[in-house]
Amino acid sequence: MAGGAPGDPVGPVGPAGPDPADDEEDADERPGHGGRGKPRSFWKELPLLVGIALVLALLIKTFLVQAFSIPSDSMNNTLLKGDRVLVDKLTPWFGSEPSRGEVVVFHDPGGWLPENPPASNNVLVKGLQKGLSFIGLMPSADEKDLIKRVIGVGGDTVSCKGTGPVMVNGKPLDEPYVYPGNTPCTPEVPFTVHVPKGRIWVMGDHRQDSLDSRFHMTLPGGGTVSDGDVVGRAIVVAWPVNRWDVLSIPGTFSQPGINAAGAAAPVAAGFAGALPLVMWRRRRLLTAAVERAASAVPTEPPVRGGPGRESAEQG
Template identity: 45%
Template sequence: MDTEASHTQRDRSSPDEGEGRSRFAFSGARLRRPGWFTWRRAGLLGVVCTVFLLLLSNFVVQPFLIPSRSMEPTLAIGDRVLVNKLAYGSGAQPERGDLVVFDGTGSFVPERAGDDNPVGEALHGAASALGLAEPSDTDFVKRVIGVGGDDVVCCDAGGQLVVNGVPVREPYLYPGDTASKVPFRIVVPLGTLWVMGDHRSQSRDSRDHLGEPGGGMVPVDKVIGRADWIGWPASRWRSLGTTSGSGGSGGGHG
């Protein structure tokens, strides 16, 4: 009798134990599933953020890594400037003193045949757009010295640039540099810019292309945007602003 009762008790307990194991297994499955979904969500979030940053850099603000000394002391090697791509929207034009990033193809560098690796170019372009790689060798950052219609002369008796008869003060020049060791006088064609680096002795700019097709002028439609801020490193965070000044139609740099 006791034996039968014992069997009966075990038989009755078996479903409960099975049900408990089932509940535990189901609970464990539920505990494991969120981890798998979290990794998938993290990956998806990373893709979404990358796409967002690429769209932002293509249409609004693009980081630009400074690779040379040509804009010292304003910009140093390794600085990441934020280029405002909306600065010249709605008919706005570059002004004297603006720091502009532009595509120098056809003005500073010759047109290429286009036989480069398209995949490599695309990957480098994406990294450059995120400020993770040096810019394309066709992209440049310089300061606007003359706009369409300006008469730019170097130099007057005091060693200063003269724009439309007005001497230009250039407080941004690298210490010890002169306005230019190369004398020139040019009239900037409409729709183009005359640009120079702040570190004149280390800058290849419009002066170096005077004798080439285009005469060193940068078409306005080749301007990518205006460098408005230094975004990195943190110790150099600041707004770059502009240095356009007054002086009649010529306007000196402030």
């Protein structure tokens, strides 16, 4: 043991270790380790935060959900003018097709909406609008979108006479969502439509104030909308807060038998295609059976010897 001044620690003599004072000085200089390092300026962090927020907004708007503002009264009282709805854009990426009863946003199929007003001549305003619309923070001045309820899908027969009710594949719809005081149909516009595959028939809930499929039957598509023009399904009324609601599918669209017509067509086509094959196979089986029966009949053996021999054998 080594001696020393009173109060000095006593222990084995060895190489000098790091000075604790040096560690404290280093900790003071290293930010994020409990020291007094100078943090990065907020203004230096701000561009990075804004960039991340814009990228996330763009991804959400492109692949997940997008907000849309209701521009008219055609969906009263389900949706009021000025409501903001969130539209699910994710499920169409996985091959989901529009279903009866859904409220969907879709691009103008052509000729449904008037031309958009010209954009601002102010370069700054025009650039700001394009930038914000690109990331989904405001509607685009170039896009023309509508929002309606899906009444029929590909393969359905939708019809209505007089004041209604609307019939889908021969089944009447019970439509409590129709605007109070409206009739399900407009007597001046009766229709019977066979919806082509890959298309939908849409109607507004405010039936007497909605220029929907009924009023565009003379246009290409006969008033129907291509599934490819559908942006997505409106799932929630997000604004104003006192209007918050989930846009569910009414029960009338799941009534028994409403899918009968759509299901019967593929079944009938299957039977029609299978019938010739069944008849051909049956003919082959019958031919094979006849051939087997013919080969199983024994033939008379040749006579050996004369009549005497034959008589002797019989005797």
